[in-house]
Amino acid sequence: MENLLSVQNLTKRFGPVTANDGVNLEVRKGEIHCLFGENGAGKSTLSSCLYGYYRADSGVIRFKGEVAELNSPADALRLGIGMVHQHFVLVSNFTVLENIIVGSAGTGLFLTKSDARRKISELCESCGLSIDLDREIWELSVGEQQWVEILKALYFGAELLILDEPTAVLTPQQSDQLFRILDGMRMRGLSIILISHKLREVMQSDRVTILRKGRAIATVETSETTAEAITALMVGHKVSKHVRDRSVEPAGEVLAVDRACAIGEWGEDILKDVSFNIGRHEILGLAGVAGNGQKELFETLMGVRALSSGGFSLEGEAITKPTSREMLDRGIGFVPDDRSLEGLIPEFGAAENLILGWQRAREYCRGPFLDRRKMDALARRKIEEFKVVTASADLPVERLSGGNAQRIILAREFLHSRGLLLANQPTRGLDVAASEFVYEKILEKRAAGFAVLLASEELDDLLRLCDRIAVIFKGRIMGIVRPEETTLLELGMMMAGDAKDVQRTVQ
Amino acid sequence: MISIQRRSGSSLRWNVVCFSAAILCAFLSSAALLALSGGDAVKGFSALFTGAFGSQNALFGSLAKATPLLLVGLGTVIAFRAKIWNIGQEGQVLAGAMMAYWASLMVGSLPYWVALTVIALAGLLGGGILGLLAGYLKTRFGTNEVISTVMLNYIVIFFLAYLLDGGPWMETGVTVAYHQSPPVNPSLEWPDLFARGAGKLHIGFLFALAASAFCAILIDRTSLGYDIRAFGSNPTALRFRGTNVRRLLLVVMLLSGALAGLAGAGELFGTAHRLRAETLLGIGSSGIVVAMVGGLRPSGVMLAALFFGALKSGAIYMRLQSGTPAGLVSAMEGLVLLFFLCAVVATKFQIVRSNVHA
Ligand SMILES: Nc1ncnc2c1ncn2[C@@H]1O[C@H](COP(=O)(O)OP(=O)(O)O)[C@@H](O)[C@H]1O
Numbered sequence: 001m002e003n004l005l006s007v008q009n010l011t012k013r014f015g016p017v018t019a020n021d022g023v024n025l026e027v028r029k030g031e032i033h034c035l036f037g038e039n040g041a042g043k044s045t046l047s048s049c050l051y052g053y054y055r056a057d058s059g060v061i062r063f064k065g066e067v068a069e070l071n072s073p074a075d076a077l078r079l080g081i082g083m084v085h086q087h088f089v090l091v092s093n094f095t096v097l098e099n100i101i102v103g104s105a106g107t108g109l110f111l112t113k114s115d116a117r118r119k120i121s122e123l124c125e126s127c128g129l130s131i132d133l134d135r136e137i138w139e140l141s142v143g144e145q146q147w148v149e150i151l152k153a154l155y156f157g158a159e160l161l162i163l164d165e166p167t168a169v170l171t172p173q174q175s176d177q178l179f180r181i182l183d184g185m186r187m188r189g190l191s192i193i194l195i196s197h198k199l200r201e202v203m204q205s206d207r208v209t210i211l212r213k214g215r216a217i218a219t220v221e222t223s224e225t226t227a228e229a230i231t232a233l234m235v236g237h238k239v240s241k242h243v244r245d246r247s248v249e250p251a252g253e254v255l256a257v258d259r260a261c262a263i264g265e266w267g268e269d270i271l272k273d274v275s276f277n278i279g280r281h282e283i284l285g286l287a288g289v290a291g292n293g294q295k296e297l298f299e300t301l302m303g304v305r306a307l308s309s310g311g312f313s314l315e316g317e318a319i320t321k322p323t324s325r326e327m328l329d330r331g332i333g334f335v336p337d338d339r340s341l342e343g344l345i346p347e348f349g350a351a352e353n354l355i356l357g358w359q360r361a362r363e364y365c366r367g368p369f370l371d372r373r374k375m376d377a378l379a380r381r382k383i384e385e386f387k388v389v390t391a392s393a394d395l396p397v398e399r400l401s402g403g404n405a406q407r408i409i410l411a412r413e414f415l416h417s418r419g420l421l422l423a424n425q426p427t428r429g430l431d432v433a434a435s436e437f438v439y440e441k442i443l444e445k446r447a448a449g450f451a452v453l454l455a456s457e458e459l460d461d462l463l464r465l466c467d468r469i470a471v472i473f474k475g476r477i478m479g480i481v482r483p484e485e486t487t488l489l490e491l492g493m494m495m496a497g498d499a500k501d502v503q504r505t506v507q
Numbered sequence: 508m509i510s511i512q513r514r515s516g517s518s519l520r521w522n523v524v525c526f527s528a529a530i531l532c533a534f535l536s537s538a539a540l541l542a543l544s545g546g547d548a549v550k551g552f553s554a555l556f557t558g559a560f561g562s563q564n565a566l567f568g569s570l571a572k573a574t575p576l577l578l579v580g581l582g583t584v585i586a587f588r589a590k591i592w593n594i595g596q597e598g599q600v601l602a603g604a605m606m607a608y609w610a611s612l613m614v615g616s617l618p619y620w621v622a623l624t625v626i627a628l629a630g631l632l633g634g635g636i637l638g639l640l641a642g643y644l645k646t647r648f649g650t651n652e653v654i655s656t657v658m659l660n661y662i663v664i665f666f667l668a669y670l671l672d673g674g675p676w677m678e679t680g681v682t683v684a685y686h687q688s689p690p691v692n693p694s695l696e697w698p699d700l701f702a703r704g705a706g707k708l709h710i711g712f713l714f715a716l717a718a719s720a721f722c723a724i725l726i727d728r729t730s731l732g733y734d735i736r737a738f739g740s741n742p743t744a745l746r747f748r749g750t751n752v753r754r755l756l757l758v759v760m761l762l763s764g765a766l767a768g769l770a771g772a773g774e775l776f777g778t779a780h781r782l783r784a785e786t787l788l789g790i791g792s793s794g795i796v797v798a799m800v801g802g803l804r805p806s807g808v809m810l811a812a813l814f815f816g817a818l819k820s821g822a823i824y825m826r827l828q829s830g831t832p833a834g835l836v837s838a839m840e841g842l843v844l845l846f847f848l849c850a851v852v853a854t855k856f857q858i859v860r861s862n863v864h865a
């Protein structure tokens with residue numbers, strides 16, 4: 001097979017950080033080529049160089065055998081390299097059709113509409129993609145919006161499509177659909193560069209290039225390798241999966257939630273009679289499809305959302321009308337699922353983010369003044385302990401990769417919490433090694449006597465980590481089960497709300 | 508091969524280049540404007556410069572003009588760094604002056620320095636209360652502060668008009684009514700640090716310097732400053748992390764308005780000596796420009812205030828010398844702002860000469 005794209009010796013530096021270090025990459029015509037690597041390995045940087053957003057410091061990019069001068073995304077698109085961003089660039093009150101043809105050259109919107117419609121319908125058909133071109137963007141699910149982005153790139157003649165962690169925002173079903181579409185595109189001879197750190201997805205590609213610390217370590221045929229081998233290549237050593245220590249038994253009661261109810265903006269039930277408790281040395285898993293009330297449950301426990309009835313108690317003390325201040329002062333650690341929105345100040349560096357919530361605490365202040373020396377010392381310690389990759393403690397965290405940003409949140413929450421840790425999707429968007437790092441830290445807290453509420457969509461992980469697993473569906477707890485007494489199938493049924501036969505709750 | 512790229516850091520040298528270019532462009536386009544309006548650009552600018560820096564008197568006059576701009580600019584910085592768009596400085600300046608005037612009617616019997624302090628505090632309070640009111644409307648009813656602060660400007664302006672035009676503060680017993688109050692009690696005028704002829708600099712200048720230090724320390728080194736910057740970047744995270752953001756918003760509006768109010772009090776008791784809308788209007792909007800041009804940093808605002816103070820001060824002389832229209836200075840202010848905003852954008856990019864991909 002011929003190479004559609006070949007990259008030789010591409011290097012890209014950001015100040016002192018070498019994000020890509022002499023990377024070589026070859027992408028064949030008609031293949032799904034996966035870029036796999038830990039957070040900060042340089043995947044996004046590499047793809048940004050390929051579609052002209054960054055200019056490489058050195059190196060040669062050849063597209064269809066010719067040296068490509070990529071000075072802007074427009075250059076790349078003209079050659080046939082398209083990019084689907086994680087954050088979609090769509091006009092929400094335009095229709096699908098309008099969004100796709102907006103920005104197409106020359107002729108007015110109306111002249112081209114019927115031509116465009118025909119062309120797009122053909123594209124849809126050939127990729128096995130069905131979408132109503134006249135619906136407006138705001139009516140579409142996230143998955144469908146992503147299709148629009150893909151269609152847009154194809155409409156502009158992309159022969160190589162780059163997708164940077166496309167499934168991070170999708171449900172499992174939506175990502176299955178996405179892969180069917182990508183398969184259809186591969187059949188048509190299009191090439192796809194897929195950035196992912198989910199092994200399940202990587203294994204569906206044709207070839208994988210593994211990046212580690214900015215270098216392309218190896219390119220392998222997926223069919224000739226295993227998930228374990230790829231993971232080992234990625235981190236440079238074997239990853240051991242952590243499990244909870246069964247010799248430590250949960251005891252007592254740290255958090256008890258009693259028939260908590262919350263009502264949404266439209267009067268709908270968001271939480272309905274939620275009851276559970278967590279003891280010392282215990283991890284209670286919270287399983288459920290995203291959007292079934294997990295977020296709201298965490299928010300009420302953190303005092304940023306009011307309950308309509310019911311309540312909860314901490315260490316036996318009933319909490320009435322909590323505020324986030326009070327909950328932090330009571331020593332609750334909170335890892336929010338949307339870290340950039342709820343957990344970090346994007347323009348602040350690691351040092352300032354590490355004291356977010358504690359900017360008036362005596363440890364970091366002298367009177368009304370921040371104690372920069374103590375903050376810097378803390379930042380140095382935590383950056384090392386949590387292996388945060390950042391150019392400096394003051395580099396805005398919006399410039400860090402997701403995994404590194406998450407490490408800053410974890411460092412902060414583990415430092416300031418005493419007794420209860422609330423972690424909502426703490427490994428979302430993280431690679432295998434980074435996830436294990438998070439789990440290792442959470443297990444350390446369990447060993448230290450913490451009660452932990454851990455929500456995750458990774459059921460395998462919940463099964464090996466948790467003492468008990470609560471399943472939430474439409475704001476109700478469908479049951480609480482022990483991992484050794486349940487199966488993936490049973491959990492899956494409860495997550496889908498089908499709990500008639502299985503409803504039970506263990507203490 | 509030359510291309511323009513977003514830069515990942517910032518470079519001092521490039522910043523200097525950008526801002527110098529902005530000043531040059533503003534200067535050239537102002538000259539063009541001057542020429543178009545029938546003036547002699549060279550003569551005009553030399554008059555402007557002489558009026559601003561040509562003598563010790565002129566220099567102090569410029570500092571006096573810079574004083575209220577600096578105070579308003581600092582107040583604007585506090586709000587804008589939190590991305591709270593307080594643009595009610597006009598009204599807050601007036602409210603500060605009005606509250607200070609009102610206080611001055613009641614403190615005649617107090618010792619001089621006590622009275623002076625009370626008047627200054629009243630100025631802070633007047634502007635602060637007006638800011639607070641807009642803040643309250645936002646926290647209580649979700650009213651957009653851009654709209655509420657502008658509306659409050661009108662309310663204050665018309666309230667002042669009422670007070671001075673047939674109301675209780677109108678100057679009486681004169682043949683022509685000027686929509687102004689009688690002069691303030693001369694024993695309550697703010698002392699001058701320097702006074703010779705027209706060049707006068709009152710003690711408010713020291714207040715403004717102190718306020719600059721206060722703001723610089725506040726924003727960069729205190730917990731409150733941390734909250735202000737964090738609120739500007741991500742208010743949701745700040746709320747999730749235990750900060751009462753409503754209270755923060757009120758504090759920011761209070762401080763922001765208070766500094767504008769102090770500017771109003773200073774103008775009244777330091778230079779104008781009688782309450783009169785014309786002497787106060789325009790300070791608020793120029794102060795916003797100063798804050799923007801100063802890059803929302805107290806040190807930058809000090810430079811920008813001096814620059815615009817000199818422009819205002821020199822413009823008076825220029826008008827006398829070369830008969831240029833009064834509106835020209837406002838136009839020049841606008842041009843400076845425009846080019847500075849361009850320069851701010853330009854600093855985020857770099858020009859790269861390279862031969863990669865070859
Ligand atoms: N704009 C930038 N400025 C400075 N450093 C950056 C920038 N973008 C990425 N980096 C750094 O480059 C490295 C690679 O990042 P990235 O390509 O985002 O990794 P990945 O996508 O594999 O997680 C990281 O260390 C990251 O901090």
Ligand SMILES: [Mg+2]
Nearest residue numbers: 043044045401
């Ligand atoms: Mg990335």
